Amino acid sequence: MSLAEKYPQEIQKIFAKYPPEQKRSAVMPLLYLAQREEGFITKGAMEEIAGMLGIKVTEVAEIVGFYTLYHDEKAGKYRMQVCTDLPCALRGADKFIEELCGNLGVKVGETTEDGLVTVEAVMCLAACDKAPMLQTQGSDGINYHENMTVDKTLELIEALKKSVA
């Protein structure tokens, strides 16, 4: 089902924000809409968006490639993005992610067997003072979880599992 069929009103709302001759500016909100579907952006969705905006599909893809919050590969329902930059590492983020992965039985970048969570190591999320920290990215948006421990994170995952079920 195409985006236009599935989200006619949302698309209309997005387009209303931009002058018609600058409709290509709508590319980013449309990509977020497309990502809501499966947690990543398919080539088909890029083509549809390119068609809506009158630009080349390669131009849409450039945006997807440049911004790290757009994904082009399938992952778990939630991406757990742990900051492992230097200040976080000094506060134990590297050890935290290692233990978290050990508990979940995955490596960094992999998805848990039930398809719920993908653990990712990312660059600075601007919360150095509350490390170890992570953000979850899912269909409900992006949420910060600060001053985390492995136990707290496992509880969070349980809660996520319940909310999905």
Place this chain on the structure above:
Amino acid sequence: MRKQVRLTIDDRQITAPAGTLIVNAAKQIGIDIPVFCYHPKMEPVGMCRMCLVEVGRPIIDRNTGQPVLEDGQPKIQFGPKLETACTTPVSEGMVVRGMSEKAKAGQNEIVEFLLTSHPLDCPICDKGGECPLQNLTMEHGPGKSRFLYDEKFHLEKRVPLGDLIFLDRERCIQCARCIRFQDEIAGEPVIGFYNRGRATDIVTYTDPGFDSVFSGNTTDICPVGALTTSDFRFGARTWELKSTASVCGQCPVGCNIVFNTRREAKADGRIVIKRVMPRQNEQVNEIWLCDKGRFAYHYTENGARLSRPLVKKNGKLEASSWDEAAAIAGGKLRSADGEVVVLASGRLSNEDLFNLKSLADGLGGKALLYTQMGGGDLTARFGVGAGTNFGEMGAGTTILVAASDLYNEAPVWHLRVKGAAKRGATVIVANGRETKLDAFAKYVVRYAYGDEVETINGLQQKEKIGEAITSAENLVVLFGSDGLGLNGTSNLAAACAELVQGRAGKPNNGLIGVWPKANDQGAWEIGFRPTDDLSSELKGKTVYVVAADPAGDDPQLAAALKEAKFVIAQELFQTATADLADVVLPAQAYTERDGSFTSGERRAQRFYAAVPAFGESQADYAITALVADAAGVELADSAGQVFENLVVTVEAFAGLTYEILAETAEQWPVVGRGDMYYGGTTYENTRGLGAHLVGWGERGETASRPRVQEETELRPKEGQWLAVPVTKLYDQGLTVRSSKLLESHIGAATVTLHPEAAKRLGAGAGELVEISLNGTTAQVSVLLDETVSASVALLPRGMGLPISGPVVAGLKKV
């Protein structure tokens, strides 16, 4: 004129127009500031940082507004950091140091930085020997790496972006020249950056990949070996190649090219063409080429070419000698008693056509042009004046493109007209369907196929468009053959000529025919004329067909040729026409001989022999001289002599000599061997920029008002369709289908319909329908275009269906 500013670069004092970038101001006085991402044809971006220089500016006293003096000289303040010469415009009193230790250190560090993720695989890289990165590494590189070899960054080395262009990811230095070319110059942003940082990758998401006919140019301006063509990839080392100047023979633009050749073991020791490169001519093609021009040359090397004269004996063509074949052909022409038809196409050079015309005149026969496009008599009179240059057109110029799909008919003109639009020229596109140029036009006029003349006649009455045409400082009208045949184009040309008739002869003003062949303009100038009833002209005559395949194009013409008295075919290949001939004469490809073409802008340009002749083939003009000799007509048999005879006979060529055509002048930007880092690997023009034919105004003729002929309009009945011919860049024409590389681009025959019309027919996109026209029935697949009218069916020319002009056709679902 822009304000001039004085500045000093590397201790040399110069003046340059305000706004000039430092890198260009330096280049103009011969100072090389190294660059990778900067290209003089594109907007500066300052991405690679290679052009770092020290920039100092005079200190200005805030109270007086005057420069602060020190020992009588303005005191110069240098910035704390180096600046990029490619993004910084010059200013009054500026002092630039590009050679200082600080600047050199900055440049050297950038090279070292680039090399950390570059494989330095020059020994196996196609760019080796003509690579800006290689050259600048020799000059600025550290000599020894400070990095660990085992930690070298590696990426994929063979990524096909399309079937013509390959990407080597680890060689790429992310200068974005290719991406910017496709966006800014070609207007087709079909490649782009994906990801960022070290993961930055060049990608294409179109289907087919890298879907642009200008893709080859990106390999010329790539400053490393990241982009290579599938044609030249691992083909030769660049320093082994010889280069011969030539002119592209695929369309009337007349792009200047170079054939790079080499003696090759794989080809049994023959000298073969390894690649086609653009040759700079800022007035014609600048430094660009379309992919057809770059890759279609392979037809000249196809092993199926005719190598020996053939003579029909007992109903079968048998190998013969030149003496015998010429004697038979000449004898038949002489004894035909004036009942002779010379049928030739604009694929031939001026020299060939002049000899053929002289032969026809000498025998009292007719010289007919094999084409479905008329109006050449009008372009000969109202053509653009000497000095015309699309590159100079901008605000104040109006360009009307009528019934032409320039992107397919003459791609480099599409690019040039688009460039003029960007500089402020008013582009008006009038066509029966959407073309790629519409996106860059100020006004788009859509008409129903059949209303071309009416539409053009009515343009001046339209408020804004009329104003743009009548009050334009300069007006160029390009007319093509989109949806039209011989009559339609003749009438269209007359209507277009009316718009420019008061202006013709002036530079950047006049009429241009977007001809199907490279030298159609030359053929018209020399006196060849098409006929609207070729079949009856051929029947019963002694016919000399040169560089044309009427029998292969149209079954009716094949039938007419069978009824001819005697047929002589002069060709590269054993065509359907050659099959019917009594004598077949093998001609040289234009890569094997000297000659000249006349472009659609009436510019005569020379080309030179690049490779030895195939088999026993001879140049067309020489064959004609041989045959003429046997027929009792004396003709010159060297290209130079023929051209000398041409200029004294045909007034439009008066005053021209081969020496004049070979003259060159300084051009900007500077390109060529030592300047590859700057303009790319395009060749410098050392063998001639060509020269304009004499205009009618200069000849003192008065222009008579062109007349539009009445035409009976085709009106399809219920259930019928109006089939109109359109041009497809990669068709099954002899010079394209014989090039293996382009096979996948040709595809099968198609018909383009309005989506609603297709629905009524019950056929969707890609499905097969049966079309019957001109006594032929064939299956073609459906393409949809919502900009054509409902009862119109677009059929591409040269795809196996005999369509010479608009015709009523039947369509049904298979």
